[in-house]
Amino acid sequence: MAGASLLTLLDDIATILDDVAAMSKVAARKTAGVLGDDLALNAQQVSGVASERELPVVFAVAMGSLRNKVILVPLAMLISAFIPWAITPLLMCGGLFLCYEGFEKVYHSMTHKQTHLVDDDTVVAKAQADIDDLGAYEKQKIKGAIRTDFVLSAEIIAISLGVAAHMDLMAQFLTLSVIAIVMTFGVYGLVAGIVKIDDLGLYLARRKPSGVGHKLGLTLVSAAPYLMKTLTFVGTIAMFMVGGGILTHGIHLVFEWIEHAQAVVTQINVVGGFLGLLTPSILNALFGVVAGGVVVLAIKGVSKLMPAKS
Template sequence: MAGSSLLMLIDDIATILDDVAVMTKVAAKKTAGVLGDDLALNAQQVAGVQAERELPVVWAVAVGSLRNKAILVPLALAISAFAPVLITPLLMIGGAFLCFEGVEKLAHKYLHAAEESAEHNDRLAALTNPAVDMVAYEQDKIKGAITTDFILSAEIIAITLGTVASQPFMSQLVVLTGISVIMTVGVYGLVAGIVKLDDIGLYLTRKPGAGSQQLGRALVNAAPPLMRFLAVAGTIAMFLVGGGILTHGLPFAHHAIEAAAHSVAGVAGIGGLLAAIVPAVLDGLFGIVAGALVLAVVMLIGKLRGNAAAH
């Protein structure tokens, strides 16, 4: 009896772990939109920091990110336990914010060109002015990056909570904690690699041997396109994930997209492919429209506040 009970316990544990692994994969896939944005934003946050201080700054931000998630995970578990009715609204808010962030990023160079130019000039002035306290400058960069991370981490936790909301408490705890650690290690490990890519390339260009020098030049040249690719991929993923969250939360949109996918599924030869692609495309388009509407509302509120302050 004891042996069979032990085997049943082991089987139960294996089943739970298998369920947790599946849910973690699903949650990781759903948070992919935030991941690309997180990578690009955090790599940009390190810009302007002296080369020898880049990795310490990334480490400091990574520690801050873990602190953020140590606050957000218990908060998410408390909401799930005591106010589960808030999960869907929070998920919808997170999806709308993702879409807004994507549209705002597309419109950024038109809406904030002057501020971006001023920030770039301030960064150059700080680096070339010996009177500037670089320790204080570095601390400001770290605080800004941790604040940005808190917003992105909140999105990740909200999306993950929506995935595991119907699961037992222990499964929620394991998945939320697992996603938090995986995302933090993955994001900041990649950020560290990205910000040092050009340094590695420069090191290799100074090594003897044509092969090493050629590889070094390739790495140096690859760094800027990689940053641009991450920014573009992150933006597209934000629309796909954010739009998908919104359409799943709005029955009329969800049913319309299901009907569209069903209607193209019968196309000879490529029906299966179209049935997989069309929902993603429609989710993305819905996300762009939703993000544009939120941006318009935010800009209108900002304009009204500005007019009120002027009077």
């Protein structure tokens, strides 16, 4: 009797694990787009630190990402169980924050283009200040990356929860946990590879003075700065696309309008299918730019109205 009960228990466990594996695969496919944005954003966020500190920074952000998911997984299940109506508003707040961060980044880069250094003494003083403040700069980078990761992780968890909504609580928890672990190590493993690509190129170039390895190393070293600039550009666009996408999905009228625009362009001969794939992303990004701009202008306006600190 006890043996039969044990076999039944093992069969139930195997069934649950099989369901979890199947739902994890479906959730991974549905969150693949967010994964690409997450990769671009975080590679861009951790760039700019000293070469020997790149991997420690990536590791620190990865640990912060795990902490985010330790908070988000049980929180998502609690919200889903007791206040499911709150999921969409919370996601929209996160999306608006991403749009704000993206627009603030663009605004900052545009307004600081006119800043010029006066003389060599100023250059030296600034360089010395930068050296003295490397620890604070690194902490700021890590904080910003973890903060951005929290929003993207929330979207990944929310999408995964939607896939596993029909399952019982234990299966939901296991599915979300699998997705959280796989996404974290997958993203930050790739981020570590991207930020160290120049060091890999330098190693290959020095290892052999000639040959394919040497040429490949020089190519990687030359391409690394352009790759990071590209990731900075792509990461900013990803902020608008992800944030704008969250906002448009939460505003039914805007979402319907985007779907209608997609249907219209799809009917164009030859290129209709391609344009149909691009249209939602472009419109989501444009909506994100507008939303981020409104928030930045609102914050700037409020800050001007606030009394200056003595």
